[in-house]
Amino acid sequence: MAVAIRLTRVGATKRPAYRVIAIDKRRSRDGRALEILGFYDPLTEPATVQLNTDKINAWIGKGAQPSDTVVRLMRQAEREAAAPVQAEKPKRATRSATPKASSKAATKAKAKAKAEASEADATAEAPAEEAPAAAAPAAEESAPDEAHPAEEAASAEEAAPDAKNEKADA
Numbered sequence: 001m002a003v004a005i006r007l008t009r010v011g012a013t014k015r016p017a018y019r020v021i022a023i024d025k026r027r028s029r030d031g032r033a034l035e036i037l038g039f040y041d042p043l044t045e046p047a048t049v050q051l052n053t054d055k056i057n058a059w060i061g062k063g064a065q066p067s068d069t070v071v072r073l074m075r076q077a078e079r080e081a082a083a084p085v086q087a088e089k090p091k092r093a094t095r096s097a098t099p100k101a102s103s104k105a106a107t108k109a110k111a112k113a114k115a116e117a118s119e120a121d122a123t124a125e126a127p128a129e130e131a132p133a134a135a136a137p138a139a140e141e142s143a144p145d146e147a148h149p150a151e152e153a154a155s156a157e158e159a160a161p162d163a164k165n166e167k168a169d170a
Contacts, residue, residue, distance in 0.1 A: 002026075003064040005056060007040065008033065017041045020051055020070055022059045035059070040073055051077045 002025040009030065011017035018040040021033035037059070038051035051074060060066065066074070 003034065003059065003062070005037065005059055005064050005066040005070050007067070007069055015043065017043070020056070020073065022055075022064055025065075038073075038077075049073050049077045049080065053077070 003022055004025045005020065005022050006029075007018040008021050008023070009016055010019055019033070019036050020038040020040065022035045022037060023031060023033045035055065037055050038049070040050075041048040053074070056066070056070075056074065
């Protein structure tokens with residue numbers, strides 16, 4: 001039986017993670033593994049690689065062939081083992097906390113800010129000018145000489161029967 005040491009994909013859609021496994025070469029990528037030898041998570045910063053080198057070397061001693069990717073990961077794990085131990089755990093890459101505003105929303109926000117700034121300038125420049133302006137609407141409300149809409153409708157109804165009588169006479 002020809003054995004390969006390769007990766008098998010685990011994890012959710014668009015969130016890949018991989019296991020390093022020993023498997024028969026004829027099996028599919030996600031087929032049943034003979035043994036799990038470690039894992040690799042490319043989404044963390046820096047990428048997480050944890051391998052059981054004793055088991056990997058035992059399988060290689062029995063004739064298993066590691067894939068190019070597994071060889072690369074083994075070298076990376078050796079370099080990390082030789083480096084000083086880091087206190088922090090790797091963190092998963094995430095989206096930014098603040099969502100990006102659409103261009104329409106940005107335009108509205110700019111217009112609102114501009115309007116607020118102009119209102120603040122107007123109130124700061126002429127507080128004395130506001131008093132006459134406030135009196136003007138009150139004068140307009142008491143001054144209308146126009147007839148009330150209900151009165152206009154009543155006068156229109158009075159004129160309508162006369163028009164009907166004229167049509168009947170003709």
